[in-house]
Amino acid sequence: MTQEPLLKARGLVKRYGKVTALDNCDFDLMPGEILAVIGDNGAGKSSLIKALSGAVQPDEGEITLDGKPVRFESPLEARAHGIECVYQTLAMSPALSIADNMFMGRELRKPGLMGNLFRQLDRPAMEKFARAKLNELGLMTIQNINQPVETLSGGQRQGVAVARAAAFGSKVVILDEPTAALGVKESRRVLELIRDVRSRGIPIILISHNMPHVFEVADRIHIHRLGRRLCVIRPGDYSMSDAVAFMTGAKLPDGVSEEA
Amino acid sequence: MTQEPLLKARGLVKRYGKVTALDNCDFDLMPGEILAVIGDNGAGKSSLIKALSGAVQPDEGEITLDGKPVRFESPLEARAHGIECVYQTLAMSPALSIADNMFMGRELRKPGLMGNLFRQLDRPAMEKFARAKLNELGLMTIQNINQPVETLSGGQRQGVAVARAAAFGSKVVILDEPTAALGVKESRRVLELIRDVRSRGIPIILISHNMPHVFEVADRIHIHRLGRRLCVIRPGDYSMSDAVAFMTGAKLPDGVSEEA
Amino acid sequence: EGVSACLITKTDTNPFFVKMKEGAEAKAAELGVTLKSYAGKIDGDHESQVAAIEACVADGAKGILLTASDTKAIVDAVKAARDAGVLVIALDTPLDPIDAADATFATDNFRAGLLIGEWAKATLGDKAAEAKIALLDLSIAQPSVDVLRDQGFLQGFGVDLADPNKWGDETDARIIGNEVTSGNEEGGLKAMEALLTKDPDINVVYTINEPSAAGAYEALKAVGREKDVLIVSVDGGCPGVANVKDGVIGATSQQYPLLMASLGIEAIAKYAADGTKPAPTEGKDFFDTGVALVTDKPVAGVESIDTAKGTELCWG
Amino acid sequence: MTSDAKAATTFEEGLKGASEKVAEFQDDKTALKRIQHWLHQTPSAVPMIVLVVALVIFGVLSANFFKPTTLSTILQQIAIVGILGCAQSIVVLTAGIDLSVGAIAVFSSVLMGQMTFRYGIPAPLAILIGLALGTAMGFINGWLVAKVKLPPFIVTLGTWQILLASNFIFSANETIRSSDIAAQAPALQFWGNAIQPGGVKVLYAVFLMIALVAIMAYVLRHTAWGRHVYAVGDDPDAAELAGVQTKRILIQVYALAGLFCAIAGWVMIGRFGSVSPTASTGQLGNIQSITAVVIGGISLFGGRGSIVGMFFGALIVGVFEMGLRLVGTDPQWTFFLIGVLIIFAVAVDQWIRKVSA
């Protein structure tokens, strides 16, 4: 591992009142890899990726991107650095259309005067793009790209969020349980999409409770326990039951002693 | 199958504007069984169980419970008939405590004068009961039973909702993707709980996208496609890939011809 | 074709304007004039009055009777109506300038204040020099009646007015404070309570109208001081005169809204018939419908009528 | 083929011996942290602190301020707003708003008065009729909100105008004089009576307000109905799915608010002596009660806050108004400073909550 991590965090701490969601947590993402993050419910996985993507500000610790220290005050800043995230809550505006949601904060403007002076949106272009991205995910049960997001089923909504992140992530794509509400077919598409994104050279952080999926696509697995990184394993080196044992505290990985 | 279905629906239709979520759908639940409902995203599974549990009123069709026709105007009426449901959206009041949420609509009152005349709640009893139910599910990372639900992680929240339904369902328990956000350990607990509930003689409807889980616990599997029941299979008779093929339209089960 | 007329009052909740409307309606019925009434939504509501004038013009009214909320600001709207051939008569409150209306049938509100001020001063005699005065005004927007009555009272009492277009800027040490009442019992009571907290020895209370005087009286009664405080007021409504008789109010300046209104309707009927406009009272630039001090404790040097006479003339 | 399923989940064997330990969090034990935690747990404490600070400041600025009569005057000045605030609180807790509270109060008082004086009904019966009609007005609000599903703001904006207009039309703008009421129907003025311990007058109305706040605090905190009110305000869809009869609760809440308003109307007669359709409460009661509710820390989005906070909110406004008058500002400046206070009190509240979160 002579390579430097693309995204690195050291000593992250995040407290919510009395609860310490992140307790001196470290994190490394290598260029071009798929890194899975697994852990019990409430272990602090979502808190970790929220800290990495600017959605919350950690109380302590530092984050470096490409070796340079960064501090994201908002998800927009993280996005400006090419970090794209699908949150567990999806972050969609229910009354707005699918196309509007996909382009939120980076709308396309019409070329020429209408766009520059009158700042008119280029709806046809946005709709075409959105339609294409949804088709890639096989979300064709969606008939109307101008349908408000609130009229979609839970799974369809998740599909739209994943399509958005995959379409725009240029440096890191983070997915917090992207397949939780998805059907078999749709989950498969998401896994294919994840591989697709990696083949464009973009590393991915994948949080999932689905062990077969994790072991299938991940290059490395970050096991999170009680607010911190317990260990990082390669799927080839351990079995799924080992991983499950580590993350639930049934076993300890070699060379780690549980202190907490 | 000489037995009569406990909960039966015939010809249910539910339209949302132009979308027909349920298209002449039939449904049967036998006493004491675990019936899984599987289908693509947007197939209409949630709409079906909402119709069964009174959360939406179907436009057409009829429902019978124990052979008697019923019409639920609200979830409360369904609950009065012993039908308990965990919705995909969980139906929790974020600012209220776990105990308050578990007993919403069926609070315990203090014995004696305080309860009868002044209608005072018996908080200690409610808290004790809630704590016990959560422990059964292994949700022990929850420290404080009086914590507002909004401070729980997504998985913890789902655990609370499942515990509520399992604790109070007396005739039918319906679970809409109960393990979607749960970790490996917690999912296992839910499956055990489902078996537990059945062993109390209460039938269960389980919606899930997790095929291994479905095939592990279900007695029968209702395959939903394009708003209606495509077929019902027994896990012993077909393989998982068959089921997946049926629900995605890759294959047609024997004796069924796709019309839609 | 019948003659139609409009009555536009400041509000239609104050009994003063309610009676004015009744007077106008009675006269209109008598003369066969169709009358439509409009009012502002709150005290000082100027825009509703403009809208009402516009509606009257659109409706083809022959004449408008107007008690203006903002005497300067309404002038443009009045001019537009007169240009359209409508006779506009200012009731109760003269416009500024006064010739903006075709005629004015009014009481002099400043004089109404002046009378009760002089009466209070004379009643107190020597003690007027160390009086403690509470001023219960109408609203913080200080519409013109509010200012005229308040400043008239202070003038009559012998207090330096500073800017006569504004209340509250006087520096006389005898003034304990100004409070606003919205011209009703509730406001009068709360305002009086507050001023009593500030100085429990208040002995003269000026009130913008009789309902607020009744409220002030309740506050004084609550602290057992209702007998030794002079309350003066303006309006001369029948409940107000009854309160003077009962000793709740010491003196009030009575106005004659019914008279104004019926005179106004007559003028409009006449104008519709032969185009003549009413003439002002001799020596004044408006037709003065008069103001009289009503009290059962007359003092030398201030002309007054007693409550028996007041009850005869009162307006509701 | 369950063997196939079994194979697919063999990895769960790793669960054997999984830790059953509960995550532990260190507890900060410093005094400051404890105060913060306590503030967080006790939302009504925040307005209380603002109140105490205001009291101290005015006590220093004005010698008259800490006299018992001043304090009892403040209490009696907020009695009506406090009762209207009870009505407003329960409505706001359901994520609603009631702009008609003042109009219901004034109209009810006029109804009670005119029933007695115009129609000759005995005063106690007239009061009962007034209370019933006030409740009915609230019920109509609730019915429109719950059954016709109209936004509360709109419903009560409409009924505010309707009731106020009805009030003027019905009363023919007639005021019933205090002396007439005292002579013929003293029951109407009941709440204007006072006890006088040590010469300081405290109106019955003040005790009524405190009693109503206490009762509602108990009901909201310790009964199922109270919890349901919170649940409806928090997330009505979730509450409905969880088995709360949201429509019924909403109608009950608005009807109860109507009853409180009618009680406030009765109290108004006692407090002001007379029955006047023009009472400013009709126009301003809604803004005053909403101000108390919000300064008291009840969220306008529903489901959060306590009625005791509302009480302190009303007190804060009362203390400020009286304090500013004693310090001797002009009414226009008082109006200005009350505006500043409203923003400031809520900002302090927000800040304390953030610090302690």
Add this chain to the structure above:
Amino acid sequence: MTSDAKAATTFEEGLKGASEKVAEFQDDKTALKRIQHWLHQTPSAVPMIVLVVALVIFGVLSANFFKPTTLSTILQQIAIVGILGCAQSIVVLTAGIDLSVGAIAVFSSVLMGQMTFRYGIPAPLAILIGLALGTAMGFINGWLVAKVKLPPFIVTLGTWQILLASNFIFSANETIRSSDIAAQAPALQFWGNAIQPGGVKVLYAVFLMIALVAIMAYVLRHTAWGRHVYAVGDDPDAAELAGVQTKRILIQVYALAGLFCAIAGWVMIGRFGSVSPTASTGQLGNIQSITAVVIGGISLFGGRGSIVGMFFGALIVGVFEMGLRLVGTDPQWTFFLIGVLIIFAVAVDQWIRKVSA
């Protein structure tokens, strides 16, 4: 051990040949269904229908109603409410509310007038200063809402009082006469000019209002900023996570609302001729603009509705007030009927939406 993983997902082989068909839904082709669908798609159509019905009814009831001058009078009477409604609409779309709109308008008009007459600043410059100060007042609202995170209701309740009091204090209750303005600073009265096609006066102010509504409709619908306004109102957390700078948008929205109010203040000078600090818009402008917004179908919970609907809402109220005046209804009955109208209009709206959902 990926083979283990492979084994666990073999069932997915069933996916091969999965149908790629899109679910199809039959389309109802009856005329009624089509109308319902169209109404659902075009939310501003509902107030339009109410408007047309109102026009027809009053046309029948009053012979004078359908005269061109009457209609142009209605338009000029709603000009100010319409402009304030633009301000209110964008604020309400962000799930806020602005109670200070009227106060900003009146204070701005007073500032413009006094800058010219008291301080001798040339009128055009005074107007610019007034517009800038109005924007600044809105900016303060926005800053308190976005940065200090106070509820909009409270912030604007506070600034409403503060600005109204400042307005009275600053103006010293002085009205500037129309004739003086016409002589010395006609620019202040610009919007009071009119074109007179065929003798019917139509004020410039009316055209300004229509232009502002049209511009804002375009901005909200066809620019990224407009979409962000909707997103912020819809779900601020989601909007923030999705990369909208919610705070910036909020501040911009309130500041823009302040600018619109200041424009309304300028228009008030033209419309009424004089500059009057007691103009009742200061007290009532907020309720009037909120009424227009809500009758126009904009949700007070934010994120839903269109500004064109607000325009129809203002028109409906204008038509009703004028129509009732012409029919000769007593003012209290007018209030009563406007109250009924508010509830009725929103109930109809709700009903159509439900039927067509």
